[in-house]
Amino acid sequence: MFDVIAVPVDGSNYGYQAADVAIEIAKRFNSKIAAVHVLEEFSFSSYDSEEDSGDAILAKITEKANEAGIEVIEHLLTADPLRDMKFIIDQTRADLVVIHAHGANNNRFVSFDENNVSDTQIGSVSERLIRNSEVPVLLVK
Known part of the structure; x- marks a missing residue:
């Protein structure tokens, strides 16, 4: 059913x-995992340290x-x-994306309850992916 499952990870407990x-x-589905870590284009840290951190996360x-027994790309x-x-x-040619509702940067939230932190609040990356993905997205809370 799912050949490739993409999982974007940012190094947070949520991502893990x-x-x-x-x-x-x-x-369960004998799938491969595409583990994705994105180094932000504009960072105050050195690229080498960001790359080392990303390699460790992956x-x-x-x-x-x-x-x-799962193959990872x-x-x-x-x-x-x-x-x-x-x-x-x-x-990644994923058939499914598994992403957490929250990421490492908890300051970028989209809330469906105005000005109120609630269970319906999700991170901006997760929210954008849910709205734009052409494959199913499983949001983990």
Whole structure:
């Protein structure tokens, strides 16, 4: 049913929770995982340190998935996660995207309840992906 499951990860506990869900689904459907980490185009950190951090995040997902017998394809990219996530997911040829409602930057939320933090609040990248993805998106909370 799902050949490739994309899981965007940002190094937060939220991202790792989404990866755990993706691994469970991949086991059930004998799928591959496309682990995606985006290095933001404009960062105050050095590119080398950002790249090393991204490699470590992807390696953690790969190790856990490999222990479960799941093949992982790592994607470390420089882009704008808010603007480019749909394109990135399209390029992985994913049949399903598993992403957490919240990311490492908890300041960028879209709330469906005006000016109120609630269970309906999700991160801006997740919200944009839900609206624009042509494949199913599983939002992990």
